[in-house]
Amino acid sequence: MTASEREPDRADSAWYVYGIVPADVETAAGVRGVDGREVRVxxxxxxxxxxxxxxxxxxxxxxxxxxxxxxLLDDAAVDAPVLPLRFGAVMTTEQAVVDDLLAPNHQGFADALANLEGRVEYVVKGRFDERAVLAEVVRENAEAARLRERIRDRPEAESHQDRVRLGELVYQEIEARRQAATERLVQDLSPYCVASAVRDPTHHLDAVHAAFLVEDARRPEFEEAVATAVRKWEGRAELRLLGPLAPWDFVVTPG
Incomplete structure (x- = not known):
């Protein structure tokens, strides 16, 4: 958009910024963003x-x-490289978007977009089956098995300390299994991606939560590798594949 194409900025308006894209990107008619507002370039x-x-x-x-x-950014990433900004980036005027964001960061943005050309993010999230993982912990941890027997059919108040200790053991065992499962999955998928990033768990039963940067040409291979992992983990954990997405975990842009 050139200076002559811009409408005068008004004091009663501001400009919400979603992310950075190549200049040849066009938005489809009717695309809406936050607060149902029309998206422009x-x-x-x-x-x-x-x-x-x-x-x-x-x-x-x-x-x-x-x-x-x-x-909006996930949809845009299917067709072009995208540098997502964090939610809530607002600038005072349209001209400020150019003067304070695009112009001073132009080369960095251009280099990052070139690096992301033809690449998208996928996220693999898995959650342990609670019964399966607890049975596994009791089977493999002698102290957990002993504590479980000690609290069986005993009032909660009477067995409080044993229950607390069992809870601690189960938490530690799930943490260890999460780390091992995540390392194994990242290793299995690494031949099909150019980068990976482990995310923090969002639930105490999370088995894995990891992001992968995948080249467009290798997306079918990557998706098949995830499908193989889903079958391998059946009965122990449920895996979900999310994507393609904007590369949230692989870029850093000004807030």
């Missing part, structure tokens, strides 16, 4: 920002806004 040289004009008096942060932010 602001260009500078060979990079651009995906933006929406918003009412600065409207407070953002609703779950729907966060989902709109993520969905």
């Amino acid at each position: 602001v260009r500078h040289g060979d990079v651009a920002a995906l933006v929406s004009e918003i009412d600065p008096k409207v407070r953002l942060g609703r779950p729907d806004d966060l989902l709109a932010h993520e969905r």
Whole structure:
């Protein structure tokens, strides 16, 4: 977008910025972002920002806004490289998007976009089957088995200390199994990706939560490798594949 194409900025508006894309990206008609606002492209040289004009008096942060932010960038990443910005990036004017974001970071953005060309992110998330993992812990940990027998049919108050200790053991054992499972999965999938990043667990029964940067040409191989892992883990943990997504775990952009 050139200076002559821009509309004058108004005091009652602000500009929400989703992420950085190549300047030749076009948005489809009717694409909406946070607060249901139309998404536009602001260009500078060979990079651009995906933006929406918003009412600065409207407070953002609703779950729907966060989902709109993520969905817009994930959809864009299917067709072009994307550098996602964190949720909540707002600039005062459209010209500020150029002057304070695109212009001073132009070369860094261009290099990062070139590095991500033809690559997308996938996330593999798995959760242990609670009964299966507890049975495994009791079977393989003699102290856990002994404690479980000690608390069987005893009142909770009377067996409180044993129950606390058993809970600690189970937590530690699940942590160890999560680490081992994550290392194994990353190793199994590493031939099909260019990078991986382990995410923090979001649930105490999480078996794995990891992101993978995959080249477009290898997406079918990667997806088949994940399908093989799903079959291998059946009965012990349930795996889910999310993607393709914007490369949330593999870029750092100004907030």
